[in-house]
Amino acid sequence: MNRRSLLGTTLATPFLAHAAFAADTVKVAVFNVSSALPFYVARERGFFAEAGIAAEAVPLQAAPLIVQAMVSGDVDGASNLVTLEGANINSRRANTAVYIALNGQSARYQMEQFVVRPGWAASSLKELKGARILSAPGPANMSAARAVLASVGLQEGRDYTLTEQQMGVHVGALAAGSFDAAYTLEPQATIAERQGAARRLEAGVIATHLIGRPDAQAWAAGAALTGKFLQEKPQVAQRFAAAWARACATIRSDASVRELLVPFMNTSAELAPAIPLVNFPMVKDMAPQDIADFQKFVDLAVAQGVVRSAIDVKSFLRPL
Secondary structure, eight states, X not given: OOHHHHHHHHHHOHHHHHHTXXXXXXXXXEOOXXXXXXXXXXXXXXXXXXXXXXXXXXXXXXXXXXXXXXXXXXXXXXXXXXXXXXXXXXXXXXXXXXXXXXXXXXXXXXXXXXXXXXXXXXXXXXXXXXXXXXEOSSHHHHHXXXXXHHHTTOOBXXXXXXXXXXXXXXXXXXXXXXXXXXXEOTTHHHHHHHTTSOEEXXXXXXXXXXXXXXXXXXXXXXXXXXXXXXXHOHHHHHHHHHHHXXXXXXXXXXXGGGGGHHHHHOOOTTTGGGOOOOBOOBGGGOOHHHHHHHHHHHHHHHHHTSSSSOOOGGGGBOOO
């Protein structure tokens, strides 16, 4: 091959030239609930690799730990960081966590929900009076549970007790009768239901009771990159976002991706096809009403003291 044809090939296929070198490593904090699925789809289906990215999962099972890792620079991003935690740190340290995609949660796109153990007779949230309730970990999850229960007239300490528990113990604690109910997440809720350890009481409670519209979506978590990473490696960030977008599109069109819940989220092969999934849009594809609903969700958290000061959600959204 002469020099002219070699040069022409290189210029015409820049990605192939890039792929000849080592892929760019991106460390991603992963909270292993079903909303982390885009990370595993992008990695296991080869989308990251095709984008020249070596994605490294850093399992962290609480949002405050993820925020700490982002602040310290131990990770470059997060697969499904709770947005109230993101809003809180960004209100104090701008551009700590910049979201490129958000996760919509509702009765249709199920994630957060209340479940009750067998034998507990509640048929509505109001009937959780007197219950011992466990909650998904982190201040944002605890606050959401309290706020939803307050919206139906229940007060912590007077009407119920609320105890923070790591996700891995939810099913066992309900099965053992240690708690009467749980504010839990997927896939644990469906696992508990199928094992006979719990009965679903109501899903999508943030949209219905806090945002105030059952047809709304609660943008309660999402994929975020650190501001430092975006500033120092903008091209890598763009390729990461493109791979993430491919994963989100694949989840919408290919039900077989639920198979990845089995090796990475302790879900049985029989149960995986039935696990509900949240909505996975990229920020660039969100409608104005979606952004307005997100702002309302964060404003409510500011009023509750979960987010320390008011913040415009657009300041930490990046439409890549």
